[in-house]
Amino acid sequence: MSSNRLHTDFFLRDVLEVAPALLGKYLARDYGDGIIRRYVITETEAYRGTEDLACHASKGKTARNEVMFRQGGLVYVYFIYGIHWMLNFVTGQEGDASAVLIRGLDDFSGPGRVGKILGLDQTFYGENLAVSRRIWVEESGLTLPYTSLPRVGIHYAGEPWVSLPWRYIVKRTQD
């Protein structure tokens, strides 16, 4: 039998390709009980290298963001506002310093809520999505229509970064 897990090659492309490509994929999580929960990825944001002033990598490599400078397919988590763990997937080749922020799963929206649902913490820093037994991404076969909008909470970056439509959101199902 074969696994639907997405491997490193999926993440080695430009972040502007990977971010929308993740929409509709399954975020798989094993909380340690051997039961695999799957959540549909419904919202992402792209952070693109040292040039992008909204990207953490724009200030150069630091202890906090060093994983962003590695090859794609790794997890980048960071703690913010004293409350929230943000989940990101590193993309591109080593040195590209790009990543996708996971902002929504199923009906839950907001990166802080994603981190809470998944029970993230510092131990996930650098986790390899190709081999991890507790968090990975799977092909779902779903192709969901989406829209792109400017990114949230990065006003400090100024133009053009604050206006680029690098936030991708699955259109809500009609009923």
Place this chain on the structure above:
DNA sequence: CGCAAGATTGGC
């Protein structure tokens, strides 16, 4: 070593 700000959220 001090301190301001943060890829947010929930409540008033």
Place this chain on the structure above:
DNA sequence: CCAATCTTGCGT
């Protein structure tokens, strides 16, 4: 509109 809560990055 604002507090919560704490890590990080930068200035002194």
